[in-house]
Amino acid sequence: MGTGLGNKQxxxxxxxxxxxxxxxxxxxxxxxxxxxxxxxxxxxxGVSGVSEAHFARSFKEAFGVPPHRxxxxxxxxxxxxxxRDTNLSITEIAFQTGWNSLGTFGxxxxxxxxxxxxxxxxxxxxxxxQLERVPACFLSAAHRPDLTIAVSEKRRQDVGGSMNGSExxxxx
Amino acid sequence: MxxxxxxxxxxxxxxxxxxxxxxxxxGFRVHTDARNGDYRWLTVQHPDQPSFQLGLFTPxxxxxxxxxxxxxxxxxxxxxxxxxxxxxxxxRAAYDRMCARGVEFTQEPVDRYGTVDAGFRDPSGNGxxxxxxxx
Numbered sequence: 402m403g404t405g406l407g408n409k410q411x412x413x414x415x416x417x418x419x420x421x422x423x424x425x426x427x428x429x430x431x432x433x434x435x436x437x438x439x440x441x442x443x444x445x446x447g448v449s450g451v452s453e454a455h456f457a458r459s460f461k462e463a464f465g466v467p468p469h470r471x472x473x474x475x476x477x478x479x480x481x482x483x484x485r486d487t488n489l490s491i492t493e494i495a496f497q498t499g500w501n502s503l504g505t506f507g508x509x510x511x512x513x514x515x516x517x518x519x520x521x522x523x524x525x526x527x528x529x530x531q532l533e534r535v536p537a538c539f540l541s542a543a544h545r546p547d548l549t550i551a552v553s554e555k556r557r558q559d560v561g562g563s564m565n566g567s568e569x570x571x572x573x
Numbered sequence: 574m575x576x577x578x579x580x581x582x583x584x585x586x587x588x589x590x591x592x593x594x595x596x597x598x599x600g601f602r603v604h605t606d607a608r609n610g611d612y613r614w615l616t617v618q619h620p621d622q623p624s625f626q627l628g629l630f631t632p633x634x635x636x637x638x639x640x641x642x643x644x645x646x647x648x649x650x651x652x653x654x655x656x657x658x659x660x661x662x663x664x665r666a667a668y669d670r671m672c673a674r675g676v677e678f679t680q681e682p683v684d685r686y687g688t689v690d691a692g693f694r695d696p697s698g699n700g701x702x703x704x705x706x707x708x
Contacts, residue, residue: 418647419586419646419647419649419697419698420650422647422650422651422698423650423696423697423698425651426650426651426652426694426698427677429652430652430694433679433680434679434680434681464651
């Protein structure tokens with residue numbers, strides 16, 4: 402197995418080597434499997450066998466987004482699916498998908514998707530769906546909000562200070 | 574059946590490791606394992622599907638230049654290769670069996686859309702969805 406970044410640097414952005422990338426993927430998989438849980442950097446770094454100091458940067462280099470933002474997109478994706486496919490209350494969905502506060506959930510949801518959870522639910526419920534033939538995990542990944550685009554990022558940052566500067570500490 | 578898709582290949586980081594995984598942990602059989610110098614044509618087969626071979630190939634020179642081979646190994650390790658689906662009779666039983674053999678599951682069996690599905694990865698990072706056949 403690779404021993405980390407030290408001996409593999411100097412070949413540009415994809416210099417991690419497959420062994421480290423595979424272990425970073427494990428952290429991403431674990432967030433996918435339990436996005437409602439808390440995933441502070443030490444926990445993720447432990448899954449990947451990477452030092453806490455290197456984890457966030459390595460993850461971002463590998464997957465294009467910092468880990469806390471990846472987790473955020475996963476939570477929003479799940480919340481969107483629950484809004485669309487279930488009759489759970491919005492409060493229940495917020496807590497099931499990992500938010501500690503209904504207010505933060507609603508605000509973040511609107512800032513990223515452009516509509517409130519209630520508006521999305523009303524709109525989705527009005528549309529017939531024919532997606533049953535697509536395996537669910539691929540479908541959900543395809544519906545994940547793309548938070549790498551500048552507009553969304555800017556909008557998110559414009560929301561206020563609470564989300565900023567949280568790369569190391571997480572979490573929505 | 575005499576026409577159709579015969580081989581689809583995966584990229585793996587190590588063919589010995591992949592062979593062990595697909596044969597010992599998933600129950601596939603070796604179809605062809607032929608070496609020519611550094612090159613190794615390796616395919617495995619699901620025991621119930623004799624007309625189809627799954628190729629286990631390494632991105633390597635001189636077929637690919639070194640930088641391209643490296644990029645492909647990275648892409649596999651990031652889990653960015655296309656979806657793979659394994660159909661099983663009983664997803665939960667297969668999950669239990671494969672867990673006991675040390676398969677790395679990314680998703681436990683879940684009931685949805687009238688069937689049961691789970692997710693796992695091979696050692697290289699290729700992601701499989703395992704779906705119970707619908708009656």
